[in-house]
Amino acid sequence: MKTATCIALGALITLSQPAMAEPSINNMQGCQALIDFLDAKLDQASYDSSDITKIQDGLAAYNSYIQNEIITPGLLKFSNGDKSKASKLQEQVDAYKTQVVAGYNKRYPQKHLFMDHVVALNNCTQQAVPQGADLQALKTSMETMVAILKAS
Incomplete structure (x- = not known):
C-alpha cells in the first residue's frame, strides 16, 4: 500500500503541469464516466461525510470543466456549430458514459474506493x-481520496 500511495501522491504533482496536447472528446467522456462512477460510489461508502463532500466537490468541478471546456465546444466544432446536431451527439456521449459506468460497477461492486480509481482519475488529469x-478543488479531492485509502 505504501508504494501505491507514493505513486498516487507523486502523480498528484502532475495536476499543476499544463496538459501538452488538446484532449480528445473520446478520452474525456471516459473520464466523465469515471467521475460519475466515483460520485455514485461515494454515496454508498461509509467514509466521513466531510471527506465525501471534499471529494465530490472536486469531482463536480472537474466534471464541469470537462463538459464546459472540452466536450460541449468539441461537439459544437464537430457539428460545424449546429446546436441540434451537437445535442444529438451529447446524447451519444451520455449513453456511452452510462455503459462505461455499468462496466465499472461490474468490476468494482464493493462500496468503497480503490487506489486504481485515484490513478485512473490522475490519468485523466494528465490529459486535461x-x-x-477548479484545480484546487480537484487536488483536494484526490488528496482526500489518497488519505482515505491510506487510512483503511
Missing part, C-alpha cells in the same frame, strides 16, 4: 488540467 479554484 483545470485552472484556479
